[in-house]
Amino acid sequence: xxxxxxxxxxxxxxxxxxxxxxxxxxxxxxxxxxxxxxxxxxxxxxxxxxxxxxxxxxxxxxxxxxxxxxxxxxxxxxxxxxxxxxxxxxxxxxxxxxxxxxxxxxxxxxxxxxxxxxxxxxxxxxxxxxxxxxxxxxxxxxxxxxxxxxxxxxxxxxxxxxxxxxxxxxxxxxxxxxxxxxxxxxxxxxxxxxxxxxxxxxxxxxxxxxxxxxxxxxxxxxxxxxxxxxxxxxxxxxxxxxxxxxxxxxxxxxxxxxxx
Numbered sequence: 001x002x003x004x005x006x007x008x009x010x011x012x013x014x015x016x017x018x019x020x021x022x023x024x025x026x027x028x029x030x031x032x033x034x035x036x037x038x039x040x041x042x043x044x045x046x047x048x049x050x051x052x053x054x055x056x057x058x059x060x061x062x063x064x065x066x067x068x069x070x071x072x073x074x075x076x077x078x079x080x081x082x083x084x085x086x087x088x089x090x091x092x093x094x095x096x097x098x099x100x101x102x103x104x105x106x107x108x109x110x111x112x113x114x115x116x117x118x119x120x121x122x123x124x125x126x127x128x129x130x131x132x133x134x135x136x137x138x139x140x141x142x143x144x145x146x147x148x149x150x151x152x153x154x155x156x157x158x159x160x161x162x163x164x165x166x167x168x169x170x171x172x173x174x175x176x177x178x179x180x181x182x183x184x185x186x187x188x189x190x191x192x193x194x195x196x197x198x199x200x201x202x203x204x205x206x207x208x209x210x211x212x213x214x215x216x217x218x219x220x221x222x223x224x225x226x227x228x229x230x231x232x233x234x235x236x237x238x239x240x241x242x243x244x245x246x247x248x249x250x251x252x253x254x255x256x257x258x259x260x
Contacts, residue, residue, distance in 0.1 A: 012037045012103050014124040018110060021141040028134035032127060034088035042075035045099045047160035048167050051226050055233035057094040062177055062200040068168055072097055076196055077250050082243035098157055107154045119151050178203040184241045194251055202227055
């Protein structure tokens with residue numbers, strides 16, 4: 001149900017090219033009204049800063065595997081997104097994760113030994129180029145104000161990513177992550193629930209067994225609210241399931257096959 005993004009390139013990125021004034025001095029950014037790369041993606045990485053906003057709209061889970069990543073579920077089945085049309089047109093006004101707002105840009109090291117990270121982009125996104133309209137990416141040979149803003153956003157995203165990784169390591173160190181399972185029953189078929197697996201979640205029993213000193217430390221550092229946001233958001237899986245049924249997507253559209 002929720003697996004880690006591929007190790008070669010992050011989710012959505014098909015290629016990476018460093019942004020520079022020599023090759024892209026006359027390029028501009030353009031605004032798009034649809035995200036074609038998103039329409040059939042059901043899980044989007046989240047940073048911990050986003051939990052309070054994301055938990056209002058999405059179930060927050062952790063990917064399966066040894067290196068779990070927090071994910072916002074936009075659908076319960078692979079290839080299904082109830083918040084966007086298949087062509088990437090948004091449905092409604094749900095919170096948009098920072099991971100999506102960052103694309104097609106990314107900070108990356110141009111070689112493994114490099115200390116500094118360079119601002120790169122995915123040329124296949126067709127969001128920046130030699131367009132007639134849109135904010136310029138360079139002012140002469142210097143980054144424009146628009147590009148400076150993009151760079152600042154990407155830097156803050158990397159910092160948030162480091163804090164997110166540290167949060168997950170805290171959960172792992174206490175053995176709090178367990179294989180998740182959610183069973184959703186239909187009124188007309190109470191004995192044949194749809195069972196969703198393939199993700200991780202916080203084990204509430206183990207959380208309650210943590211010693212008082214650890215709980216106080218986590219509360220003082222703002223970690224407990226993040227855990228509660230995750231746990232409370234899981235009830236939204238039933239909402240997502242209902243949206244899938246309403247939109248004619250998911251297991252109900254495939255003769256009710258159990259999904260996992």
